[in-house]
Amino acid sequence: MFVAHGGGAGAGVAAGPGGLQINGLGGTSAPWTIVVLMTFLTLIPSLLLCVTPFARLLIVFHFLRQALGLQTTPSNQTLIGLSMIMTFFLMQPVGQTVYDTAVVPLQDGKITPLDALQRAGTPLRMFMSHYVREKDVNLFLELAKEPRPHKVEDLSFRVILPSYILSELKSGFQIGTVLFLPFLVVDMVVASITTSVGMMQLPPVVISTPLKLLLFLMVDGWHLLIGSLMRSFQ
Template identity: 45%
Template structure:
């Protein structure tokens, strides 16, 4: 009985390998089990067939890159960097948590970008869905509001820098600036603006840290960490000035000035 049991277990172990090695019957042209294909005309008289699996692979690849591209074209960069500076200035370690900061940044980004999204939908997406415009015209029309938003927030010096790096001549208008120049110039300007706002956030909290450290040194309490004492005062200051309303209002308003 034991030998039969072991033989049965060995057969079960090798059954998947036998199934994998079994020959697969070729799919004929009239077989209903064939995988649907997409035919793309590259040249007159020639075509390429893309199976459904390759189509899904290409779609998933685009979807993985799309969030990063969209975040670099919106106000998300400035908002998340400033909120990160705020948490460091307060010295609250992981409070608010990363999930809260990301969620707040995403919803504030949606609030700021709503006019741009409405213009992109009205100019490019809706005409394409209604059949009034082809994909070649719809994509530039939908991307134009994003490029205008980026260039309105971009410093002239950063735009000139990347124009020079791209070996391009100065552009006559903002409409002539390509995306490959507008996007890095916009991100550079956003990081510069976010660091400036972060410096302004650090100053009042740094003053509190210096005052607390000086008081503790004068009292001879050098073994006590000044951070522990200054943290309640920094939180109290931030609450008394209604810091969240002031900060979020300033962040949202900085994109409309």
């Protein structure tokens, strides 16, 4: 092997079986892989909100807690944990596809990190395209001044990401409002009865909250709510 040494702080140049190699610059993609992975870890919270059903689920659960008249039960940590578990259940097939098509080839050294990101984006775009509203897509296509694609699967992430999160917010508020109405009727009936019998010193919420909890438990509310939410993504 021939080694040429430069003077001073210059990098050495070595000629081996693979040709010339500049020492000190690295001959592997491991540093770039670490950079990509660390960047991805910092983006996980945002990705969780933007490309998954997490936002819709959490909004509905908060609406339920307010409708039942419970301020801190279940706690925020419980609702967030439940939303994450349901999100994992719904996104597992998409995550498996991303792992098979992007992560495994990247680990085997068959593709670059940029290629892996492009491959991982395809299953996510397909998932979001099923639940995005055309009205929201048209809005962001107009704002981005992009031509209308022939298929919704051809939308760029610049358009489909804000369109999807806006659609999820609307869906979450719609479900939460429908969920709120039966408990609102209970509140109105209890308030009307307590006022008519002259119980002005007793807040209606003291009576309505146990009644709403009994109603929710009698109809097996958690089972019905979770089942309806899961079916809304099928």
